[in-house]
Amino acid sequence: MLKVETISFSYRKNKTILNDFKFTLQQGEHLCVMGESGCGKSTLLKAIYGLVDLNKGKIFWKEDQIFGPEKHLVPGFENFKYVAQDFDLMPYISVSENIKKFLSRFYPEESELRTQELLEVIQMTAFANTKVKNLSGGQKQRVAIARALAKEPQLLLLDEPFGQIDNFKKNSLRRNLFSYLKEKNIACIIATHDKNDALSFADKLIIIKDNKIIENNAPKEIYNNPKEKYVAALFDDVNELTINNKKELLYPHQIKIVENSVLKATALNSYFKGSYWLIEADFNEQKVFFNHMIDLEKNTEINLQFL
Numbered sequence: 431m432l433k434v435e436t437i438s439f440s441y442r443k444n445k446t447i448l449n450d451f452k453f454t455l456q457q458g459e460h461l462c463v464m465g466e467s468g469c470g471k472s473t474l475l476k477a478i479y480g481l482v483d484l485n486k487g488k489i490f491w492k493e494d495q496i497f498g499p500e501k502h503l504v505p506g507f508e509n510f511k512y513v514a515q516d517f518d519l520m521p522y523i524s525v526s527e528n529i530k531k532f533l534s535r536f537y538p539e540e541s542e543l544r545t546q547e548l549l550e551v552i553q554m555t556a557f558a559n560t561k562v563k564n565l566s567g568g569q570k571q572r573v574a575i576a577r578a579l580a581k582e583p584q585l586l587l588l589d590e591p592f593g594q595i596d597n598f599k600k601n602s603l604r605r606n607l608f609s610y611l612k613e614k615n616i617a618c619i620i621a622t623h624d625k626n627d628a629l630s631f632a633d634k635l636i637i638i639k640d641n642k643i644i645e646n647n648a649p650k651e652i653y654n655n656p657k658e659k660y661v662a663a664l665f666d667d668v669n670e671l672t673i674n675n676k677k678e679l680l681y682p683h684q685i686k687i688v689e690n691s692v693l694k695a696t697a698l699n700s701y702f703k704g705s706y707w708l709i710e711a712d713f714n715e716q717k718v719f720f721n722h723m724i725d726l727e728k729n730t731e732i733n734l735q736f737l
């Protein structure tokens with residue numbers, strides 16, 4: 431189990447990046463970390479892996495304390511694997527060889543089987559013999575994940591793991607990888623901007639704002655009861671409306687057009703989203719965004735209902 435005990439960290443004096451961060455994670459659990467760019471997601475992963483020296487607090491994995499480079503000369507904690515945004519692969523050898531480098535040379539048959547298994551997880555079997563230098567950014571990212579899994583870690587730290595992968599591949603890869611991790615009971619912490627990583631695959635979600643953890647809960651709870659616009663906006667376009675002198679946060683799917691209502695609005699723009707349209711409208715001089723099956727002409731008068 432991971433215990434992050436009230437840690438603080440800054441790269442420079444007077445600029446705290448992680449301010450009193452505190453949370454736990456059980457073996458096999460998946461945690462997503464979200465927050466605006468520069469809020470400290472990558473720094474948190476580095477701190478957990480032992481790549482920085484904390485100003486305050488302690489981190490434990492089970493009974494072992496994780497130390498930074500001052501006390502632990504070989505960077506990184508041995509039971510963890512960290513896939514950073516720059517993947518650090520060996521460019522002049524093949525995809526298979528990159529994975530095998532991390533497996534035992536003394537058991538070539540097992541090593542081959544394990545490599546095949548991991549190639550399937552990252553959907554790169556067809557590229558087994560391709561040199562890494564000839565891969566795209568997204569393919570390199572997948573090889574880096576496979577390499578991190580070669581010697582099964584107890585905790586996998588992933589920084590924007592699908593950032594360079596196209597949507598088509600991303601969804602099936604995500605399903606593959608996270609079910610593989612669950613099957614092997616490998617805990618995972620993912621720094622991400624992608625709500626799908628959090629909503630569909632994480633057991634827990636942490637949200638960072640102004641260098642502090644402002645949410646730590648099940649993703650569904652945070653999504654359904656966002657405390658503030660910052661939180662809701664990580665998931666979707668969000669409307670912050672003043673209704674009867676009270677501020678309300680509504681996602682676009684929580685507003686719909688009805689035949690009659692006292693809530694009058696005027697359509698301004700329609701944006702095609704594939705299976706629906708996102709309508710921008712004026713509601714009492716406030717902008718509202720909501721989903722609708724068809725597009726609306728500019729200046730169409732509409733009646734709204736808030737769900």
Ligand SMILES: Nc1ncnc2c1ncn2[C@@H]1O[C@H](COP(=O)(O)OP(=O)(O)OP(=O)(O)O)[C@@H](O)[C@H]1O
Pocket residue numbers: 441442447465466467468469470471472473474621
């Ligand atoms: N090596 C460093 N030295 C000094 N400051 C740094 C260093 N690395 C990051 N920072 C600063 O620390 C803050 C947090 O950076 P970090 O990379 O952790 O953010 P992030 O949430 O992962 O961002 P993104 O979503 O854009 O990847 C930023 O203000 C960044 O400029």
